[in-house]
Amino acid sequence: MILLNWIRENFFGTKLDVAMTITGVLFIYFVLSTVISFILNSDWTLIMVNRQLMLTGLMPQEEIWRIWTIFSLTSILMTISISFWFKINIKGSIFYILLLLIPFLIFTTKNTVLYVLLIMFISIVFFYLGHRSKNSKLKNIVSKIIMISWIILLPICFLILNILDGPKMTLWGGFMINLILAAIAIFAGFPLGILLALGRASSYKLIKLVSTVYIEVIRGAPLVAWLLLAWFVLPKFLPNLFGLSDINIVVRAMIVLSLFASAYIAEVIRGGLQSIPKGQEEASFALGINSISTTIFIVLPQAIRIVIPTVVSTFIAIFKDTSLVFILAITDLLRIGRLIPEQQQAFFGKSIESLAVVALLFWVVSLVLSQISRTIEKKLNI
Amino acid sequence: MKKKVSKKKISVEAKGITKSFGDFQALKGITANIYEGEVVVVLGPSGSGKSTFIRTINGLEEHNSGEITVNGIPLNDDVKNRDVIRGQVGMVFQQFNLFPHLSVLRNITLAPQKVKKLSKSESEELAMSLLERVGIPEQAEKYPAQLSGGQQQRVAIARALAMQPKIMLFDEPTSALDPEMIKEVLDVMIELAQSGMTMICVTHEMGFAREVADRFLFFDEGLIVEEGTPDHFFNNPQEERTKLFLSQIL
Numbered sequence: 001m002i003l004l005n006w007i008r009e010n011f012f013g014t015k016l017d018v019a020m021t022i023t024g025v026l027f028i029y030f031v032l033s034t035v036i037s038f039i040l041n042s043d044w045t046l047i048m049v050n051r052q053l054m055l056t057g058l059m060p061q062e063e064i065w066r067i068w069t070i071f072s073l074t075s076i077l078m079t080i081s082i083s084f085w086f087k088i089n090i091k092g093s094i095f096y097i098l099l100l101l102i103p104f105l106i107f108t109t110k111n112t113v114l115y116v117l118l119i120m121f122i123s124i125v126f127f128y129l130g131h132r133s134k135n136s137k138l139k140n141i142v143s144k145i146i147m148i149s150w151i152i153l154l155p156i157c158f159l160i161l162n163i164l165d166g167p168k169m170t171l172w173g174g175f176m177i178n179l180i181l182a183a184i185a186i187f188a189g190f191p192l193g194i195l196l197a198l199g200r201a202s203s204y205k206l207i208k209l210v211s212t213v214y215i216e217v218i219r220g221a222p223l224v225a226w227l228l229l230a231w232f233v234l235p236k237f238l239p240n241l242f243g244l245s246d247i248n249i250v251v252r253a254m255i256v257l258s259l260f261a262s263a264y265i266a267e268v269i270r271g272g273l274q275s276i277p278k279g280q281e282e283a284s285f286a287l288g289i290n291s292i293s294t295t296i297f298i299v300l301p302q303a304i305r306i307v308i309p310t311v312v313s314t315f316i317a318i319f320k321d322t323s324l325v326f327i328l329a330i331t332d333l334l335r336i337g338r339l340i341p342e343q344q345q346a347f348f349g350k351s352i353e354s355l356a357v358v359a360l361l362f363w364v365v366s367l368v369l370s371q372i373s374r375t376i377e378k379k380l381n382i
Numbered sequence: 383m384k385k386k387v388s389k390k391k392i393s394v395e396a397k398g399i400t401k402s403f404g405d406f407q408a409l410k411g412i413t414a415n416i417y418e419g420e421v422v423v424v425l426g427p428s429g430s431g432k433s434t435f436i437r438t439i440n441g442l443e444e445h446n447s448g449e450i451t452v453n454g455i456p457l458n459d460d461v462k463n464r465d466v467i468r469g470q471v472g473m474v475f476q477q478f479n480l481f482p483h484l485s486v487l488r489n490i491t492l493a494p495q496k497v498k499k500l501s502k503s504e505s506e507e508l509a510m511s512l513l514e515r516v517g518i519p520e521q522a523e524k525y526p527a528q529l530s531g532g533q534q535q536r537v538a539i540a541r542a543l544a545m546q547p548k549i550m551l552f553d554e555p556t557s558a559l560d561p562e563m564i565k566e567v568l569d570v571m572i573e574l575a576q577s578g579m580t581m582i583c584v585t586h587e588m589g590f591a592r593e594v595a596d597r598f599l600f601f602d603e604g605l606i607v608e609e610g611t612p613d614h615f616f617n618n619p620q621e622e623r624t625k626l627f628l629s630q631i632l
């Protein structure tokens with residue numbers, strides 16, 4: 001009875017409600033039936049054949065262990081961080097697991113299932129360890145270790161990709177390159193963005209001018225333009241400066257994306273800095289704390305907390321922007337998704353299937369990022 | 383129980399201080415000496431420059447002309463001098479201005495650690511003894527938002543005391559508080575005054591002023607219009623503006 005009443009009140013209260021409900025139901029039915037019949041009627045061998053290509057590009061088979069190592073390290077670090085820093089709630093966990101299961105189901109093969117199970121097992125062990133150490137005496141040490149691990153994760157990944165005569169960077173591709181580029185852009189762009197935001201808020205005229213001009217110039221042109229610039233113009237105009245003309249395309253993409261990201265992050269953080277009441281700075285000054293320490297310990301931590309949701313949206317935008325590196329002839333996921341139906345005879349014209357998988361992968365990662373941001377927000381009570 | 387003020391040692395010496403905000407002159411030449419151990423209450427109508435005056439003493443507002451000397455150190459363009467003075471002068475604000483992202487304990491230990499280079503355990507010991515003194519040792523692990531206004535202001539006082547200042551400035555410390563919490567803050571301030579702290583308080587709490595003030599400074603339109611003992615002010619004010627003001631708040 002209560003349910004019936006609730007339905008009546010919420011969906012059939014007024015004439016407008018009735019109209020909206022009917023339209024909504026029809027719309028949902030239409031979309032769902034289209035999607036489901038598409039999934040059932042399509043031929044997914046395209047994915048089965050090309051999954052390794054989509055994930056790692058042209059990386060040679062004998063080098064794939066590098067990817068597995070990176071993948072395991074990242075998973076372990078992620079699970080231990082989640083269990084250590086956050087309260088686990090069942091609903092959220094189920095959501096994450098279902099979400100992550102989609103790509104796993106699509107991309108796990110008979111050969112790799114052992115690897116995947118092994119990584120899962122190790123991750124679960126670390127999850128448990130993280131959970132246990134949360135309330136133990138080791139808490140502070142573990143927290144430091146996790147923090148440091150996150151900072152050195154990226155350099156280690158690079159090491160793993162390159163040691164023992166690793167594959168040429170130009171062979172990096174697929175979804176891996178999107179993830180690597182996004183990670184670099186975020187890890188380099190975030191600190192740079194903080195410096196730029198502080199620079200723009202600085203009372204030193206020259207620093208302020210330089211930061212402002214940098215931010216406005218970078219934001220003044222679309223990413224495509226900067227990538228093209230890196231492609232054509234850099235080698236011509238900067239023949240020997242820092243060897244920029246020689247460095248390979250992937251590194252150029254990393255530089256452009258990091259610089260681009262830093263300008264946007266800087267503006268977001270500047271907004272946060274401006275929202276901190278003047279009294280915070282004054283209280284700190286009145287205690288005799290100098291202005292550098294005041295910024296580091298009082299103003300910046302508060303500003304960053306406030307802008308976490310916006311910073312994460314910027315991260316997500318940057319992550320999706322990495323698909324533009326096809327301009328530099330890098331075979332990222334999107335490019336592969338478009339090449340398969342063009343170049344492989346068996347799959348001519350199967351663009352929709354191919355691109356649907358591309359979209360799904362981007363979607364899953366974006367969704368996980370925004371969920372993490374929401375969890376952090378809740379934890380910090382913003 | 384009144385302690386003795388030595389009229390010899392000057393803590394704060396202000397000579398002809400002026401301060402303008404754009405075209406508006408907030409201080410038009412303030413001259414005053416504050417002696418060691420003295421409790422001075424600053425009175426005056428809104429906008430008369432009370433806050434501006436006490437904020438020039440620790441350099442939160444830069445004065446345009448005149449001289450300020452604190453414990454013998456001139457407050458001038460030398461940033462070192464300013465930082466030394468700030469270490470010796472504690473300040474309590476109307477809006478508490480606690481650091482919301484830090485626990486109560488961390489609010490208090492931060493400055494001793496960063497400025498005086500005290501170790502973690504030394505500073506925490508100091509912080510706990512101060513929390514004891516202001517009567518809320520049990521709140522050490524909480525965050526400012528979890529405390530009542532009165533408790534927050536007491537933490538703010540403890541935070542300022544952690545630098546072991548020689549002078550304390552109070553800018554309307556009870557104005558943002560609910561009436562039932564005013565007393566707990568005033569009690570801490572009275573205890574502080576009786577311990578011999580040099581204090582400059584902007585406040586309209588006349589009960590407090592009557593009990594501990596050695597001297598009143600009455601501000602109007604950027605000038606000290608009248609000064610004297612509490613007796614003088616309560617029984618025998620001279621200036622018309624002082625009389626008018628006192629009649630409004632008493």
Ligand SMILES: Nc1ncnc2c1ncn2[C@@H]1O[C@H](COP(=O)(O)OP(=O)(O)OP(=O)(O)O)[C@@H](O)[C@H]1O
Nearest residue numbers: 403404406408426427428429430431432433434435
């Ligand atoms: N940062 C500022 N910029 C511009 N004008 C200011 C600034 N600070 C203070 N003023 C002006 O200076 C005058 C004196 O201000 P001040 O805050 O010292 O007054 P007050 O005596 O403390 O008043 P109240 O009792 O309202 O706190 C006021 O007219 C105020 O508008």
Ligand SMILES: [Mg+2]
Nearest residue numbers: 432433434553
């Ligand atoms: Mg004021």
